[in-house]
Amino acid sequence: GNSVTQMEGPVTLSEEAFLTINCTYTATGYPSLFWYVQYPGEGLQLLLKATKADDKGSNKGFEATYRKETTSFHLEKGSVQVSDSAVYFCALNPVDDYKLSFGAGTTVTVRA
């Protein structure tokens, strides 16, 4: 079946530090891959996505590259801000369905 594995948190960083959240997946074919962000008390917001191998999704300074060979979609940001404190979810959409499979979520806290 389809599954997403995210690095466990929580992750605590200082402002301007480099952030990486690892995400690997299991699926048949070429699923679409997503990163969603959830701020405290809110729903999920789409952060970025990639739909085919070697695609790079980017938004708000965050990037993730679809790596088919390693079945990964790691999220990175070069210089985090306090406002980036949130829970980040990696997710995949299989080729034959519209149901998202989510990772467990990674809580990121950025301190000033």
Place this chain on the structure above:
Amino acid sequence: GAVVSQHPSRVICKSGTSVKIECRSLDFQATTMFWYRQFPKKSLMLMATSNEGSKATYEQGVEKDKFLINHASLTLSTLTVTSAHPEDSSFYICSARFAQAETQYFGPGTRLLVL
């Protein structure tokens, strides 16, 4: 674009009562809406998928008679928690997608507390 709203954002009710949560797509027609449940510090659990004008498809282990879902129009889906009990307390989130698109757009969530 692609804004999804939920109402109410927070509800407290007594055990045994029913609660209705609305999910609306504000600027697009949602052919499919999804309902999720999220426990504290946990990921999202898909409860059901609903297509406009047809019955919802429930995930394994989700009680159909407990969680009634109606998708009467292309912009509105409702989740009714019937005879709510304290164990139904949770954060309920809906999402919507439009035809030919795979991206789901999420609502802000509804926090339900059953006393």
